[in-house]
Amino acid sequence: xxxxxxxxxxxxxxxxxxxxxxxxxxxxxxxxxxxxxxxxxxxxxxxxxxxxxxxxxxxxxxxxxxxxxxxxxxxxxxxxxxxxxxxxxxxxxxxxxxxxxxxxxxxxxxxxxxxxxxxxxxxxxxxxxxxxxxxxxxxxxxxxxxxxxxxxxxxxxxxxxxxxxxxxxxxxxxxx
Numbered sequence: 585x586x587x588x589x590x591x592x593x594x595x596x597x598x599x600x601x602x603x604x605x606x607x608x609x610x611x612x613x614x615x616x617x618x619x620x621x622x623x624x625x626x627x628x629x630x631x632x633x634x635x636x637x638x639x640x641x642x643x644x645x646x647x648x649x650x651x652x653x654x655x656x657x658x659x660x661x662x663x664x665x666x667x668x669x670x671x672x673x674x675x676x677x678x679x680x681x682x683x684x685x686x687x688x689x690x691x692x693x694x695x696x697x698x699x700x701x702x703x704x705x706x707x708x709x710x711x712x713x714x715x716x717x718x719x720x721x722x723x724x725x726x727x728x729x730x731x732x733x734x735x736x737x738x739x740x741x742x743x744x745x746x747x748x749x750x751x752x753x754x755x756x757x758x759x760x
Contacts, residue, residue, distance in 0.1 A: 590622070593639050596706055600640065603701050604647055606690045614650070618643040637708070640716045644698065651694075688738035696731035699724055 597618060601611035621642050622629075629638050689697055695717075702713045703724075710728075714721045 589635050590619070590639070593636055596636070597639060597643060599705060600701055601643060601647075603686075603689055603697065603705070604643075604694070614643065614647060617646050617650070621646055634712065637712045637715055640702065640706070640708075641718070644716055644718075685739070688735055691738055692731055692734055696727050696734065699727040700731040700735070703728055 594615070597615050598611060601614040601618075602608060605611045605614055618639065622639060625642070629635065689700075692700065698717060699713055702708045702716060703710070708716070710721050710724045713724045717724070719727075
């Protein structure tokens with residue numbers, strides 16, 4: 585395992601960790617714990633296999649172990665913290681949309697959120713996501729479908745209500 589190969593994966597690992605944990609500090613800790621685990625288990629990685637998928641698998645397992653072990657991770661994201669955005673927002677409206685999306689993502693069950701992020705944000709294939717999460721590919725597809733549906737519901741609920749369209753009523757004229 586080459587150091588440069590691992591370094592190339594850091595931004596993706598950090599993005600995924602940030603959305604899993606909902607907190608920048610916890611995400612950094614998760615990435616560090618994942619890299620420590622990778623260093624300790626580097627002999628298990630098969631040269632020529634997908635390093636990215638292997639690292640994401642380790643991260644997912646570390647995250648689950650931390651949750652099972654009672655490590656409390658706040659699922660609250662500071663709304664003033666905008667470093668989760670890939671690029672600086674263009675307008676205040678862009679920032680509001682990004683904050684709304686992050687809030688809605690954090691409201692998804694962890695299983696759905698993981699699948700959605702690995703497929704959409706990290707552009708992984710369903711087969712790779714199934715390997716990372718240790719579930720059948722059919723489970724990946726159903727979780728992705730439920731996650732997308734739920735996210736649409738949440739985003740719709742969080743958007744400001746549109747005023748109803750006014751109907752124009754034409755008075756009836758009685759024939760003379």
